[in-house]
Amino acid sequence: MTPLSPTPRSTLTRKKDRGRTDRAELYAVLDEGLVCHLGLVLDGSPVVLPTGYGRDGETLYLHGSTGSPSMRAAATEIDICVTVTLLDAVVYSRSVNDHSMNYRSAVVHGRARALSGDEKWHGLRVLTDHLAPGSWEHAREVSAKEFAAVSVLALDLAEASVKVRDAGALDHPDDVEADAAWAGVLPIRMSFGEPDTDPKCSVPVPAHVVERVGPSTKLPR
Amino acid sequence: MTPLSPTPRSTLTRKKDRGRTDRAELYAVLDEGLVCHLGLVLDGSPVVLPTGYGRDGETLYLHGSTGSPSMRAAATEIDICVTVTLLDAVVYSRSVNDHSMNYRSAVVHGRARALSGDEKWHGLRVLTDHLAPGSWEHAREVSAKEFAAVSVLALDLAEASVKVRDAGALDHPDDVEADAAWAGVLPIRMSFGEPDTDPKCSVPVPAHVVERVGPSTKLPR
Numbered sequence: 001m002t003p004l005s006p007t008p009r010s011t012l013t014r015k016k017d018r019g020r021t022d023r024a025e026l027y028a029v030l031d032e033g034l035v036c037h038l039g040l041v042l043d044g045s046p047v048v049l050p051t052g053y054g055r056d057g058e059t060l061y062l063h064g065s066t067g068s069p070s071m072r073a074a075a076t077e078i079d080i081c082v083t084v085t086l087l088d089a090v091v092y093s094r095s096v097n098d099h100s101m102n103y104r105s106a107v108v109h110g111r112a113r114a115l116s117g118d119e120k121w122h123g124l125r126v127l128t129d130h131l132a133p134g135s136w137e138h139a140r141e142v143s144a145k146e147f148a149a150v151s152v153l154a155l156d157l158a159e160a161s162v163k164v165r166d167a168g169a170l171d172h173p174d175d176v177e178a179d180a181a182w183a184g185v186l187p188i189r190m191s192f193g194e195p196d197t198d199p200k201c202s203v204p205v206p207a208h209v210v211e212r213v214g215p216s217t218k219l220p221r
Numbered sequence: 222m223t224p225l226s227p228t229p230r231s232t233l234t235r236k237k238d239r240g241r242t243d244r245a246e247l248y249a250v251l252d253e254g255l256v257c258h259l260g261l262v263l264d265g266s267p268v269v270l271p272t273g274y275g276r277d278g279e280t281l282y283l284h285g286s287t288g289s290p291s292m293r294a295a296a297t298e299i300d301i302c303v304t305v306t307l308l309d310a311v312v313y314s315r316s317v318n319d320h321s322m323n324y325r326s327a328v329v330h331g332r333a334r335a336l337s338g339d340e341k342w343h344g345l346r347v348l349t350d351h352l353a354p355g356s357w358e359h360a361r362e363v364s365a366k367e368f369a370a371v372s373v374l375a376l377d378l379a380e381a382s383v384k385v386r387d388a389g390a391l392d393h394p395d396d397v398e399a400d401a402a403w404a405g406v407l408p409i410r411m412s413f414g415e416p417d418t419d420p421k422c423s424v425p426v427p428a429h430v431v432e433r434v435g436p437s438t439k440l441p442r
Binding site (some may be wrong): 009034037044138175180182205213 | 229230255256258259260262265268269270271273300302303306308311313314316317318320322324330349352353356357359360362364367371390396397400403405406408409410411412413414415416417418419421422423424425426427430433434
């Protein structure tokens with residue numbers, strides 16, 4: 001795999017020790033998140049919107065409606081920025097100033113293109129497999145009318161950076177010596193709860209839904 | 222409380238039924254999130270970065286280092302967009318196309334200003350109380366040197382919108398009638414795990430940390 005090779009936009013300017021150059025780490029963050037935050041410039045102002053996405057290889061697929069001004073703008077091959085953030089812990093330090101968070105974040109810069117035909121079908125499948133694995137096979141397939149009303153964008157992962165903080169409290173030695181306040185890590189956990197079946201549905205909860213349920217520290221969020 | 226009165230930027234263009242005009246809903250989303258996504262334009266390109274924040278009244282405080290180009294740019298009173306998203310559930314529908322998510326999101330537009338003096342102290346306290354309630358009283362206070370090295374921005378909440386999806390599967394009547402695929406809601410839960418004390422720390426885990434632990438469907442995320 002090609003390592004992440006930074007452009008000026010994707011070069012970390014601070015906390016460089018938190019930067020990762022392994023493409024597998026980029027994929028891991030993107031595959032674990034559930035929504036991204038899509039940033040673009042609309043009428044001269046920055047706009048940041050939560051958006052569904054999915055990844056296949058070196059392509060990030062973004063989901064939208066053809067009626068959304070942001071998605072319509074993003075489809076005109078303007079610069080966009082897509083960020084996925086996973087929160088892992090609150091880090092308590094002996095000093096207020098050294099409090100922090102453990103997190104993993106991926107930032108992708110580029111220009112997206114609107115898909116059509118087979119590419120769009122593939123993108124829809126990737127988006128579905130990301131949000132609800134198993135649903136593509138289980139649920140009623142997308143009709144021609146539905147297909148026309150949805151927009152799927154593709155963004156290349158060439159220009160991306162990954163940042164990770166995965167450490168305990170990093171206090172000044174004087175504060176460690178003083179031992180006057182609690183220091184440690186409070187993990188943040190994401191999990192799926194019990195499925196709540198629609199009252200008009202008599203189909204039992206399928207295995208692909210059941211298997212997502214349960215406590216875990218490593219679940220999509 | 223003044224209701225949320227949309228400007229062109231903060232007017233929802235689609236799924237307007239998901240828009241809320243109650244300022245209390247804006248506060249609730251902002252108070253429950255743990256990080257925001259800060260969007261701005263840097264060298265002509267949109268940039269979206271996860272950022273710590275806190276709210277007090279009608280002011281959103283943003284946390285940064287004086288060494289961060291994005292925070293330095295944000296402090297020059299350029300347009301920024303701050304988005305906080307809470308994910309509540311994956312919504313499974315009888316059709317692939319009607320799959321969705323339940324979520325609450327807040328989008329704030331405006332220009333931030335860098336704080337100094339007493340206002341900056343107050344902002345730091347709000348940021349700390351948001352990330353780690355109780356730490357302001359418990360941990361070693363911020364020194365003059367630390368105070369100088371951090372940057373705190375204030376953003377007015379005047380121009381904001383809130384969007385909420387909180388519903389089950391919304392399938393076409395034909396799909397409901399066919400009853401051929403499972404439909405329902407898979408809740409997403411966020412909770413704090415067991416605190417992991419720093420090996421060099423002999424201070425017991427304080428109550429303000431212990432009380433965050435445990436399963437919950439309504440915890441900061």
